Amino acid sequence: MAIPIKIYLTKKFFQQISIVILVILNTNCRSSHNINPKHQDKTDARLVTKADSFNNLVTVDSLGITGADGVISFPLDDNKSIFMMGDSFLTPVRNKKRDVNSPMINNTFILINKKKDTHKALYNDASIVPDALLKPTNGNPKEYYWPGHGFQKNGIIHIFMSRFLHGDYDWGFKFSGTDYIRLDKNTLEVNSQENFPYSNQNNVHYGHSILTEGNEIYIYGSWSDKDSTALHVARATFDLEKNEINRVKFFDGKTWVSDPLTSKPLIGIHKPVPEQFSVFKQGDIYVLILQARELGNGNIYSYVADAPWGPWRNEKLLYHTTEQENVKDQIFTYNAMAHPQYITDNKLLISYCVNSFDVKKIHEVNTDYYRPKFIWVPMEMILE
Numbered sequence: 012m013a014i015p016i017k018i019y020l021t022k023k024f025f026q027q028i029s030i031v032i033l034v035i036l037n038t039n040c041r042s043s044h045n046i047n048p049k050h051q052d053k054t055d056a057r058l059v060t061k062a063d064s065f066n067n068l069v070t071v072d073s074l075g076i077t078g079a080d081g082v083i084s085f086p087l088d089d090n091k092s093i094f095m096m097g098d099s100f101l102t103p104v105r106n107k108k109r110d111v112n113s114p115m116i117n118n119t120f121i122l123i124n125k126k127k128d129t130h131k132a133l134y135n136d137a138s139i140v141p142d143a144l145l146k147p148t149n150g151n152p153k154e155y156y157w158p159g160h161g162f163q164k165n166g167i168i169h170i171f172m173s174r175f176l177h178g179d180y181d182w183g184f185k186f187s188g189t190d191y192i193r194l195d196k197n198t199l200e201v202n203s204q205e206n207f208p209y210s211n212q213n214n215v216h217y218g219h220s221i222l223t224e225g226n227e228i229y230i231y232g233s234w235s236d237k238d239s240t241a242l243h244v245a246r247a248t249f250d251l252e253k254n255e256i257n258r259v260k261f262f263d264g265k266t267w268v269s270d271p272l273t274s275k276p277l278i279g280i281h282k283p284v285p286e287q288f289s290v291f292k293q294g295d296i297y298v299l300i301l302q303a304r305e306l307g308n309g310n311i312y313s314y315v316a317d318a319p320w321g322p323w324r325n326e327k328l329l330y331h332t333t334e335q336e337n338v339k340d341q342i343f344t345y346n347a348m349a350h351p352q353y354i355t356d357n358k359l360l361i362s363y364c365v366n367s368f369d370v371k372k373i374h375e376v377n378t379d380y381y382r383p384k385f386i387w388v389p390m391e392m393i394l395e
Contacts, residue, residue: 081098081364082362087122090125100114116143145192171207215243215274217230219286222297243262280321284304293354298315298351342365344366
């Protein structure tokens with residue numbers, strides 16, 4: 012890039028402040044005695060435990076990705092999963108420190124085989140300098156991808172990626188659209204890469220959570236302005252012959268319509284909707300996991316519904332982070348995501364990201380300040 016990497020990283024982390032404002036989904040891996048007392052009457056943090064096996068598996072200090080955010084997963088065949096990561100470091104870590112000038116790439120994947128306890132970092136290593144796994148094809152060098160969500164069907168990986176532009180915008184970046192990409196399952200070669208135009212039509216950032224039900228694909232997105240936020244959903248049909256989605260429609264509060272401008276917010280959600288969240292089905296119930304959007308809030312909530320479009324109900328505070336109480340190192344947490352393919356003993360795997368507003372701290376003080384953490388949350392906390 013034309014600007015020095017250190018300046019870029021500083022800009023990036025101010026970008027993340029914006030992502031936190033837009034998205035902020037927080038959770039914490041600390042023990043129950045660290046929970047803010049004002050939240051103890053709402054949730055029992057003693058039920059939540061660390062998922063150390065994932066903490067040790069996803070980021071590997073001596074090989075592969077050593078720091079990243081994003082952490083959005085979906086299952087593949089053969090007990091494997093793809094974890095879609097955002098801005099990532101590959102630089103080795105020694106004594107929980109890395110070179111402060113370490114290059115950062117905008118997106119990577121991590122292929123996890125939990126059964127075999129293996130990890131493989133996936134990025135573009137075709138040149139001397141590693142680069143992002145996926146890039147927009149619009150020809151604009153300032154445009155880049157951050158991950159959305161995806162699914163596998165009939166040997167093809169289908170993913171959504173959010174396009175952003177570097178530049179003289181608020182926080183140094185601007186959302187520019189959504190792309191729908193099809194990848195070969197085995198080689199990850201791009202079969203097709205096309206604009207998903209509806210984000211630019213109704214300002215809903217589609218693709219941050221995908222729910223598949225037979226040949227119907229539900230594509231969720233967040234909408235926001237200065238004063239309000241909302242969750243929207245589109246529904247597509249999966250074309251088995253072409254192995255792609257088509258015939259996209261939008262929920263207008265009552266039925267499914269073709270005009271994206273008539274899309275209406277899903278009802279029953281009383282917390283500010285973040286940019287990233289998780290929707291999945293457990294038994295006959297649909298579950299929404301989100302973190303309140305306010306910067307520094309630190310609360311992760313769940314909702315349930317009887318249909319993919321709601322109405323949502325049964326709001327539960329699942330967890331409250333305390334890592335943002337580390338004022339000295341300017342730590343914050345964000346982007347809590349559910350990984351339902353790993354439900355074990357009726358406990359849901361949830362990840363969250365840790366970061367610092369002071370860029371040097373994630374390199375020179377403790378690299379644990381920029382990497383995903385994982386916890387187990389009992390499903391009974393959500394469904395009871």
